[in-house]
Amino acid sequence: MTNQNAVPAEAVVAIAVAAVAAAASSPMFPYPPPRACGRKKKYVSQLELGGVRISAWMESMKASSPTHAKAAAALSAVAPSVDCVLEEQSAWAMRYPSALSMIEQIVSASKGKRIVMFLDYDGTLSPIVDDPDSAFMSNAMRAAVKNVARYFPTAIISGRCLEKVINFVRLTDLYYAGSHGLDIKGPEKPRHVKAKAQPVLFQPACEFLPTMDAVYRALFERTKSTPGARVENNKFCVSVHFRCVDEKSWSALFEQVRSVLKEYPKLRLTQGRKVLEIRPTLRWDKGKALEFLLESLGFANHKDVMPVYIGDDRTDEDAFKVLRERGQGFGILVSKFPKETNATYSLKEPSEVKDFLVRLVQWKRLSMKARTKCK
Numbered sequence: 214m215t216n217q218n219a220v221p222a223e224a225v226v227a228i229a230v231a232a233v234a235a236a237a238s239s240p241m242f243p244y245p246p247p248r249a250c251g252r253k254k255k256y257v258s259q260l261e262l263g264g265v266r267i268s269a270w271m272e273s274m275k276a277s278s279p280t281h282a283k284a285a286a287a288l289s290a291v292a293p294s295v296d297c298v299l300e301e302q303s304a305w306a307m308r309y310p311s312a313l314s315m316i317e318q319i320v321s322a323s324k325g326k327r328i329v330m331f332l333d334y335d336g337t338l339s340p341i342v343d344d345p346d347s348a349f350m351s352n353a354m355r356a357a358v359k360n361v362a363r364y365f366p367t368a369i370i371s372g373r374c375l376e377k378v379i380n381f382v383r384l385t386d387l388y389y390a391g392s393h394g395l396d397i398k399g400p401e402k403p404r405h406v407k408a409k410a411q412p413v414l415f416q417p418a419c420e421f422l423p424t425m426d427a428v429y430r431a432l433f434e435r436t437k438s439t440p441g442a443r444v445e446n447n448k449f450c451v452s453v454h455f456r457c458v459d460e461k462s463w464s465a466l467f468e469q470v471r472s473v474l475k476e477y478p479k480l481r482l483t484q485g486r487k488v489l490e491i492r493p494t495l496r497w498d499k500g501k502a503l504e505f506l507l508e509s510l511g512f513a514n515h516k517d518v519m520p521v522y523i524g525d526d527r528t529d530e531d532a533f534k535v536l537r538e539r540g541q542g543f544g545i546l547v548s549k550f551p552k553e554t555n556a557t558y559s560l561k562e563p564s565e566v567k568d569f570l571v572r573l574v575q576w577k578r579l580s581m582k583a584r585t586k587c588k
């Protein structure tokens with residue numbers, strides 16, 4: 214099989230330039246901030262927001278996505294280190310090879326197993342855009358996901374509220390987990406399920422709804438004075454987007470968020486790509502949602518299942534970690550830049566995710582045809 218994932222030399226240099234920019238503001242592999250929900254149950258609202266780690270948060274906010282201007286400045290400042298960055302980039306690519314170039318190994322590992330597909334939405338199926346309401350997926354991506362769902366049980370797990378992600382994807386045969394898995398719904402007529410499968414409808418944080426509404430309103434009011442700040446109510450998660458906020462105002466914005474969260478000790482703060490997210494302090498995340506869905510589908514204790522999770526964000530690491538711990542399936546990180554990750558493979562951007570899904574379906578169709586011929 215040819216390597217369809219070969220990257221032209223100029224693209225490699227462009228990626229390296231941007232990576233130098235990321236490295237200039239923080240060590241390379243900037244997967245932001247201090248975890249909000251760790252084993253010690255020290256939540257951001259009680260600890261990280263206390264002041265000690267605010268500088269770490271600011272650094273991670275800066276590192277979350279290098280801009281072209283930063284890239285150019287960083288290149289001129291540290292041009293001699295481009296070689297070094299390229300070296301690091303290629304070492305990372307060896308460690309987390311492209312899922313496209315490894316597709317033969319991936320499908321051969323699935324022999325005798327049932328692939329179950331889990332997909333993040335923003336930055337995985339849709340491009341990251343300035344206006345979160347305009348993060349539309351392409352028709353080609355929608356067709357690819359539809360075909361995947363025809364052959365494999367497929368779930369979308371997103372930080373967005375359930376209704377929003379369903380409206381973006383607009384496919385009926387899928388399982389959807391909104392608000393980082395706090396709001397889960399299955400298709401009305403599920404297929405691919407095992408005999409023990411249960412109807413899927415799950416909302417473990419129902420009692421937080423009034424609090425989430427209140428914190429949304431408070432954050433909306435408090436951040437009004439920061440131009441470009443955008444507060445989004447994702448039902449069980451409130452998102453404060455700072456993609457369009459001038460970097461000089463990030464510190465003020467963080468202070469505004471912090472001052473609101475002081476009043477809500479049962480909420481915690483996490484960070485995604487240019488977004489601060491406020492969620493209930495429940496020990497529930499995308500990894501737990503993945504496990505819940507596997508169980509609901511009837512695959513909980515099955516060895517013949519191969520879950521595949523594709524995501525681009527810090528919050529997707531919880532799902533990658535679950536797969537590593539189960540020793541089942543694998544995670545695929547979508548990133549142009551080297552990052553610390555629990556994933557096994559990588560893809561650079563949503564267009565590569567689409568190509569991966571298309572090739573998976575092509576392989577499935579061919580293998581089904583071959584099986585029919587043999588009978």
Ligand SMILES: [Mg+2]
Pocket residue numbers: 333334335336337524525526
């Ligand atoms: Mg994402």
